Amino acid sequence: MTASTAPRLILASASPRRLELLARLGIVPDAVVSAEIDETPRKGELPAPYAARMAAEKAQAVTEGGSLVLAADTVVAAGRRILSKAETGEEARAALTLLSGRRHRVLSAVTLIDVEGRARHRLSVSIVIFKRLSPDELDAYVASGEWRGKAGGYAIQGRAEALVRSLAGSHSGVMGLPLYETRALLRAAGYPIG
Numbered sequence: 507m508t509a510s511t512a513p514r515l516i517l518a519s520a521s522p523r524r525l526e527l528l529a530r531l532g533i534v535p536d537a538v539v540s541a542e543i544d545e546t547p548r549k550g551e552l553p554a555p556y557a558a559r560m561a562a563e564k565a566q567a568v569t570e571g572g573s574l575v576l577a578a579d580t581v582v583a584a585g586r587r588i589l590s591k592a593e594t595g596e597e598a599r600a601a602l603t604l605l606s607g608r609r610h611r612v613l614s615a616v617t618l619i620d621v622e623g624r625a626r627h628r629l630s631v632s633i634v635i636f637k638r639l640s641p642d643e644l645d646a647y648v649a650s651g652e653w654r655g656k657a658g659g660y661a662i663q664g665r666a667e668a669l670v671r672s673l674a675g676s677h678s679g680v681m682g683l684p685l686y687e688t689r690a691l692l693r694a695a696g697y698p699i700g
Contacts, residue, residue: 632675
């Protein structure tokens with residue numbers, strides 16, 4: 507299959523980061539469609555199954571016959587607790603205070619629905635450890651506004667990267683789209699990628 511005969515690729519996300527990450531693979535999707543779904547975790551739902559369910563539901567929400575649909579979801583987890591996307595400075599401060607000086611997991615689930623409607627799934631798990639954050643560091647990061655709409659109240663591709671003591675796993679996964687897993691899914695579906 508050549509690039510000219512490749513199936514149409516739809517990215518089920520309005521995230522500029524996911525678009526930027528796909529570009530690192532040399533891919534520009536044919537369409538970008540924001541999947542409008544209820545992202546409320548179910549009672550007792552654990553982080554990994556939640557991330558996988560969100561990616562699958564996003565892909566299903568924008569499925570179009572004859573096209574590939576790629577969707578992802580990234581969850582920051584402190585133990586069994588899912589840290590939601592921070593919408594206020596107080597939420598960001600609470601999440602960062604919880605993560606300060608401790609290890610947490612970032613789970614990035616990817617779903618690809620192929621042209622026949624079959625769904626394939628992958629999960630990337632990364633371990634991130636923040637330095638112990640001083641009150642001044644917390645204040646400065648919250649004042650930056652970079653946390654807005656970000657799982658766990660931080661964006662690793664920005665100022666927060668300087669607060670990360672260690673990362674084991676996928677940097678692109680922590681950003682929102684694990685490239686290794688995404689490339690593997692696209693290749694398995696016959697999408698032309700180097």
